[in-house]
Amino acid sequence: DAGVTQSPTHLIKTRGQQVTLRCSPISGHKSVSWYQQVLGQGPQFIFQYYEKEERGRGNFPDRFSARQFPNYSSELNVNALLLGDSALYLCASSPGQAGAIRMSQETQYFGPGTRLLVL
Amino acid sequence: AQSVAQPEDQVNVAEGNPLTVKCTYSVSGNPYLFWYVQYPNRGLQFLLKYITGDNLVKGSYGFEAEFNKSQTSFHLKKPSALVSDSALYFCAVSNTGKLIFGQGTTLQVKP
Numbered sequence: 001d002a003g004v005t006q007s008p009t010h011l012i013k014t015r016g017q018q019v020t021l022r023c024s025p026i027s028g029h030k031s032v033s034w035y036q037q038v039l040g041q042g043p044q045f046i047f048q049y050y051e052k053e054e055r056g057r058g059n060f061p062d063r064f065s066a067r068q069f070p071n072y073s074s075e076l077n078v079n080a081l082l083l084g085d086s087a088l089y090l091c092a093s094s095p096g097q098a099g100a101i102r103m104s105q106e107t108q109y110f111g112p113g114t115r116l117l118v119l
Numbered sequence: 120a121q122s123v124a125q126p127e128d129q130v131n132v133a134e135g136n137p138l139t140v141k142c143t144y145s146v147s148g149n150p151y152l153f154w155y156v157q158y159p160n161r162g163l164q165f166l167l168k169y170i171t172g173d174n175l176v177k178g179s180y181g182f183e184a185e186f187n188k189s190q191t192s193f194h195l196k197k198p199s200a201l202v203s204d205s206a207l208y209f210c211a212v213s214n215t216g217k218l219i220f221g222q223g224t225t226l227q228v229k230p
Contacts, residue, residue: 004162031216033216033217033218035218041222041223042209042211042220042221042222042223043163043209043218043220044220045217045218045219048216048217050216055215055216056215056216056217058217090162090163092163092218094216100215100216101149103213103215103216104151104213104214104215104216105151105168105170105213106213106216107153107165107168108165108216108218109165110155110162110163110164110165111162112161112162113161113162115160
């Protein structure tokens with residue numbers, strides 16, 4: 001079975017531009033989460049979507065937005081890019097279950113990431 | 120607030136020796152704990168998780184982790200390290216599906 005896929009693998013943008021990152025979850029998974037990993041740090045949670053609804057949002061500015069489509073794929077959009085947005089953006093999928101406790105117990109499977117460089 | 124700490128930036132071990140990568144956690148309620156490994160320029164690979172039950176959790180590639188509630192720790196272990204185990208290891212706690220990661224520990228296994 002195919003794992004989580006992300007596109008593009010690499011991206012170079014300039015300050016002020018906008019970027020869209022894409023993620024396809026494992027077949028049958030209904031939940032998608034996005035994380036930002038800055039060099040030398042652990043991943044930071046950005047968003048989680050389940051059944052096309054936002055289930056959680058991390059401490060990121062409104063320049064970051066996301067959505068999930070009927071086929072459970074997802075897009076992460078970042079507007080007005082800053083140099084500090086340079087990072088590896090990771091998408092993770094999980095089966096998705098209702099209820100906070102069951103969601104907490106699920107394993108999230110990560111894609112290879114999109115490396116964004118903002119110049 | 121929920122958090123995890125990985126007190127060692129780097130762990131060095133000789134091939135064939137046992138390895139331990141340390142993790143401590145702070146949570147309110149039941150802890151749901153995970154270990155992931157990241158190879159250079161790659162995403163995170165799931166190794167194992169603790170949800171409930173037996174304190175010794177077995178995972179992929181011969182790794183295991185010991186959950187200790189009194190010490191609020193979840194250390195990753197392997198009886199015999201391989202050079203190919205050299206990578207960046209992350210401990211994480213799950214809060215309503217949001218993973219909160221530690222800073223990571225680089226494991227260096229030397230031949």
